[in-house]
Amino acid sequence: MRQLIIFVKKEFLHVFRDRKTLLMLFGLPIAQIVLFGFALSTEIKNSKITIVDYSKDVVTTNLIQKIGASNYFNIERSLKSATDLQADFKKGISKMAVIFPENFGSDLIHTGKATVQVIADASDPNLATTITNYVTQIINDFNAQLSANSAQPMQIMAEIQMLYNPELRGAPNFVPGVMALVLMLVCTMMTSVAIVKEKELGTMEVLLVSPFKPIYIIISKLTPYLIISVMNLFIILFLSAVFLDLQVKGSLLLLVFGSILFILTSLSIGLYLSIGAKTQQAAMGLALMGMMLPTMLLTGFLFPIENMPIVMQWLSNAVPSRWYFLIIKKVMLKGLGFKAVWKEILILGSMSVFLFAISLRKFKIRLE
Amino acid sequence: MLAVKDISFEVNKAEIFGLIGPDGAGKTTLFRILTTLLIADEGRATVNGLDVIKDYRRIRNSVGYMPGRFSLYQDLSIEENLSFFATVFGTTIKENYNLIKDIYQQIEPFKTRRAGKLSGGMKQKLALCCALIHKPDVLFLDEPTTGVDVVSRKEFWEMLKRLKAQGITILVSTPYMDEANLCDRIGLIQKGEILSIDTPGKIVQSFPEQLYAVKSANTFKLLHDVRSYANTKSCFAFGDALHVTFKEKKDEGILPYLHDKGHADVVMQPIPPSIEDCFIHLLKD
Amino acid sequence: MESVIKTEKLTKRFGHFIAANELTFDVNKGEIFGFLGANGAGKTTAMRMLCGLLKPSSGKATIAGFDVYTETEKIKRNIGYMSQRFSLYDNLTVTENIRFYAGIYGMRIKQIKTKTQELLKELQLEKEAKTLVSDLPLGWKQKLAFSVSVVHDPSIVFLDEPTGGVDPVTRRQFWDLIYFAADKGVTVFVTTHYMDEAEYCNRVSIMVDGVIAAMDSPAHLKQQFGYSNMEDVFYELARKAKRKGD
Numbered sequence: 001m002r003q004l005i006i007f008v009k010k011e012f013l014h015v016f017r018d019r020k021t022l023l024m025l026f027g028l029p030i031a032q033i034v035l036f037g038f039a040l041s042t043e044i045k046n047s048k049i050t051i052v053d054y055s056k057d058v059v060t061t062n063l064i065q066k067i068g069a070s071n072y073f074n075i076e077r078s079l080k081s082a083t084d085l086q087a088d089f090k091k092g093i094s095k096m097a098v099i100f101p102e103n104f105g106s107d108l109i110h111t112g113k114a115t116v117q118v119i120a121d122a123s124d125p126n127l128a129t130t131i132t133n134y135v136t137q138i139i140n141d142f143n144a145q146l147s148a149n150s151a152q153p154m155q156i157m158a159e160i161q162m163l164y165n166p167e168l169r170g171a172p173n174f175v176p177g178v179m180a181l182v183l184m185l186v187c188t189m190m191t192s193v194a195i196v197k198e199k200e201l202g203t204m205e206v207l208l209v210s211p212f213k214p215i216y217i218i219i220s221k222l223t224p225y226l227i228i229s230v231m232n233l234f235i236i237l238f239l240s241a242v243f244l245d246l247q248v249k250g251s252l253l254l255l256v257f258g259s260i261l262f263i264l265t266s267l268s269i270g271l272y273l274s275i276g277a278k279t280q281q282a283a284m285g286l287a288l289m290g291m292m293l294p295t296m297l298l299t300g301f302l303f304p305i306e307n308m309p310i311v312m313q314w315l316s317n318a319v320p321s322r323w324y325f326l327i328i329k330k331v332m333l334k335g336l337g338f339k340a341v342w343k344e345i346l347i348l349g350s351m352s353v354f355l356f357a358i359s360l361r362k363f364k365i366r367l368e
Numbered sequence: 369m370l371a372v373k374d375i376s377f378e379v380n381k382a383e384i385f386g387l388i389g390p391d392g393a394g395k396t397t398l399f400r401i402l403t404t405l406l407i408a409d410e411g412r413a414t415v416n417g418l419d420v421i422k423d424y425r426r427i428r429n430s431v432g433y434m435p436g437r438f439s440l441y442q443d444l445s446i447e448e449n450l451s452f453f454a455t456v457f458g459t460t461i462k463e464n465y466n467l468i469k470d471i472y473q474q475i476e477p478f479k480t481r482r483a484g485k486l487s488g489g490m491k492q493k494l495a496l497c498c499a500l501i502h503k504p505d506v507l508f509l510d511e512p513t514t515g516v517d518v519v520s521r522k523e524f525w526e527m528l529k530r531l532k533a534q535g536i537t538i539l540v541s542t543p544y545m546d547e548a549n550l551c552d553r554i555g556l557i558q559k560g561e562i563l564s565i566d567t568p569g570k571i572v573q574s575f576p577e578q579l580y581a582v583k584s585a586n587t588f589k590l591l592h593d594v595r596s597y598a599n600t601k602s603c604f605a606f607g608d609a610l611h612v613t614f615k616e617k618k619d620e621g622i623l624p625y626l627h628d629k630g631h632a633d634v635v636m637q638p639i640p641p642s643i644e645d646c647f648i649h650l651l652k653d
Numbered sequence: 654m655e656s657v658i659k660t661e662k663l664t665k666r667f668g669h670f671i672a673a674n675e676l677t678f679d680v681n682k683g684e685i686f687g688f689l690g691a692n693g694a695g696k697t698t699a700m701r702m703l704c705g706l707l708k709p710s711s712g713k714a715t716i717a718g719f720d721v722y723t724e725t726e727k728i729k730r731n732i733g734y735m736s737q738r739f740s741l742y743d744n745l746t747v748t749e750n751i752r753f754y755a756g757i758y759g760m761r762i763k764q765i766k767t768k769t770q771e772l773l774k775e776l777q778l779e780k781e782a783k784t785l786v787s788d789l790p791l792g793w794k795q796k797l798a799f800s801v802s803v804v805h806d807p808s809i810v811f812l813d814e815p816t817g818g819v820d821p822v823t824r825r826q827f828w829d830l831i832y833f834a835a836d837k838g839v840t841v842f843v844t845t846h847y848m849d850e851a852e853y854c855n856r857v858s859i860m861v862d863g864v865i866a867a868m869d870s871p872a873h874l875k876q877q878f879g880y881s882n883m884e885d886v887f888y889e890l891a892r893k894a895k896r897k898g899d
Contacts, residue, residue, distance in 0.1 A: 006756035010745070017744045202439035206498075209403045211429040212456045365424075367405045390820035392791050488692055514818070517691035518846075519891050543818050546884075558820060587853070588832045604825055607852030607882065608871060648821050 044130045048076040050094040057105035072134045096120045115157045122162035123333045124173050132160050171244040176328035177301025180321040184266045184295050189287035191270030196283040214365050222267045229263045249335030261348040262324040268355035275362050295321045323347050371397040372560045386551030387541040394560040395541040399510045403433050432504035434495050436511050442484030457502035468497045489520030509540040525550045545644040563650035575641040581609040584631040593629045655682040657840045663712035672698040674863040685841045687851045690860030691891045717808045733802035733810035737817045740798030743787035758805035792823030812843040848884035861894045
């Protein structure tokens with residue numbers, strides 16, 4: 001028993017003298033509480049919606065005001081006609097549109113019924129379901145108010161249409177997320193481990209003292225993972241098509257191009273991480289902590305970015321997978337072309353060039 | 369932490385220069401500076417006339433390096449390792465085969481075996497082949513014989529002698545004092561500083577006093593008694609004998625002193641010092 | 654003379670490979686016994702069996718009177734062990750290491766305190782009591798490691814290449830410690846690659862290809878093989894080995 005106590009005491013000493021582990025042991029729970037408690041939430045607030053009011057009468061104005069007053073929605077756009085809606089949805093400007101047909105108010109008073117059209121972007125089915133539920137709730141409340149103040153019952157119905165994903169399948173949302181995560185993990189972690197392994201074994205020393213240029217060392221380390229990642233990409237797409245009935249609506253070429261850019265970015269990150277790490281364990285830890293966590297939290301497939309505090313929304317701009325996620329959704333699900341994704345492609349492209357350049361510079365051609 | 373300090377020395381062409389010293393003496397640090405892997409804080413160094421900082425690329429193209437741990441690819445076979453390094457150096461196995469033939473033939477029967485599964489002696493031979501494959505002018509071998517069995521060690525030094533005969537300059541480090549005698553010149557290093565540089569013969573000659581070997585049946589007791597003798601300057605155990613030096617040049621009194629202490633059959637004779645004796649002597653200063 | 658280690662046809666097989674083949678020998682109390690052999694000869698396997706770390710395939714052995722098959726826990730309590738690769742915790746101080754090992758070996762708290770003071774004084778490490786082991790020079794680490802391995806006054810201590818890579822002066826100081834312990838009656842079972850250290854032993858055994866090829870005092874072995882030093886004796890035996898290493 002005494003021996004056990006002594007051993008435990010020793011183990012405590014080891015733990016407290018290892019700063020990095022300590023940081024993780026205490027830092028992580030605190031970070032998690034802060035994140036999940038305040039920053040991340042599955043609650044949907046401030047969703048951007050578009051209103052199209054063909055009628056412009058008292059009823060519509062009141063209802064629109066009620067909708068706008070709710071925390072759940074931000075009326076981003078008030079359009080004169082619905083023809084521009086398609087573009088808005090494609091660009092992702094709006095998550096939902098509420099359209100009031102002509103003579104809405106008079107129809108309601110004379111027939112006791114009126115229909116408002118609700119169109120939601122269902123590429124994130126959870127989001128779409130939630131916000132259409134919210135708006136339906138508001139309409140029902142409004143109905144109750146109206147009925148209380150008048151003799152005959154009045155009912156406004158919502159006709160809901162789900163865009164891009166009418167069946168509300170989860171796959172269109174999580175497959176892109178999985179793609180981003182898998183590619184990121186494989187490229188970042190495996191690359192950094194491969195380079196650090198060479199350092200750990202000592203073979204890096206021998207390679208450095210040779211005519212073999214350091215840049216070739218880097219390229220030869222990255223190449224297998226580039227090829228494997230592209231293969232993985234095709235496997236995921238194939239499996240999604242066959243088992244999840246998820247086809248690529250847009251250009252496959254564009255999708256592959258965007259993916260390769262993302263892969264290159266992830267590889268560069270892996271390269272950068274390998275420079276500081278001395279052991280394979282450290283490299284893996286850095287990759288997991290440094291990349292997987294932000295990727296999972298800030299890409300936008302688990303938690304909507306729009307709902308996060310401003311600071312975190314800014315931070316998410318630095319996470320490459322966030323941009324890749326957008327590319328996949330736009331090309332794969334919405335069938336959009338280059339014009340819709342040029343911004344994301346530019347960003348990814350710049351990230352990979354930048355990271356590769358600084359990694360190359362920092363790559364040590366000497367030991368420390 | 370100071371790893372090496374004020375080290376100045378020269379190695380001549382086709383010489384086997386031994387850097388002799390225990391773990392932590394600074395041997396590996398020195399090697400890494402010379403092979404351009406580390407930059408010294410002060411001072412200069414050149415290899416084959418090339419500066420280790422400015423001309424590091426050219427040095428890296430022309431030297432052979434065998435670092436402390438067996439830095440080969442454990443999951444590649446002997447053959448695969450060798451052809452990889454040949455390619456890295458822009459040559460083929462065939463081109464310089466006659467240089468490594470003697471060594472390679474000993475491991476050739478196992479050429480498809482993975483490097484990780486080789487014995488210490490075989491790994492060492494493979495590593496040497498990989499370091500030689502591009503016919504370097506200078507060979508840097510950092511503790512190549514550590515952890516290797518006695519027989520392989522002897523074979524290894526034979527190989528080094530044959531390489532020297534082909535005109536290759538060899539800088540080798542080792543903690544084993546007995547290997548010092550196999551070098552043309554040696555540098556004794558401890559705690560980052562060089563204690564002495566010269567041929568083994570001259571270092572031995574420079575030992576200041578006459579060294580004696582004293583033996584008796586009970587070595588441990590002898591050690592204690594000789595140390596407590598007034599005229600003893602230094603006394604260290606060397607196997608079955610003690611190596612002793614005296615303060616006064618001629619000592620007459622020790623044998624009767626030991627006899628009194630109960631040692632019946634003491635034998636004392638003058639002996640030439642070994643490198644280890646010299647190292648110990650230099651350490652004391 | 655009392656035997657503290659007794660083996661009879663002690664054997665260890667790994668599949669078809671016989672690492673240690675019918676080893677039969679005795680070690681006496683207070684003896685310094687050198688256990689030599691080239692890499693791959695079977696030394697490590699044999700030593701592990703004697704320490705109770707590896708179960709033999711066949712044969713018998715008793716350590717300090719305890720059977721290696723059935724009483725391994727008692728064996729471990731009565732022996733000390735020091736290996737070259739590891740002995741002390743780098744990120745603990747000198748004192749913490751001593752206290753830890755003393756505690757692990759079952760010493761009582763009061764005993765631990767006195768013993769710690771004793772040890773620090775003996776090794777002249779009083780000033781370094783609170784220094785992290787990682788900051789000690791290698792030679793001091795080795796000496797401390799040895800003292801820690803005998804902190805509980807075991808009857809036998811097993812030393813696995815304790816002086817590898819250490820400078821010549823420290824090596825000899827280390828052997829002073831070994832002599833001191835042997836004088837107090839501790840039996841020392843040591844393996845080493847330094848042949849001059851073989852000479853410090855009372856008796857020496859040389860393993861080749863899994864069997865004990867020679868065993869006697871250094872003086873007798875030299876006489877028997879006609880050499881003036883142990884290195885040549887060893888070389889002659891090792892040269893004939895068929896197994897070339899790990």
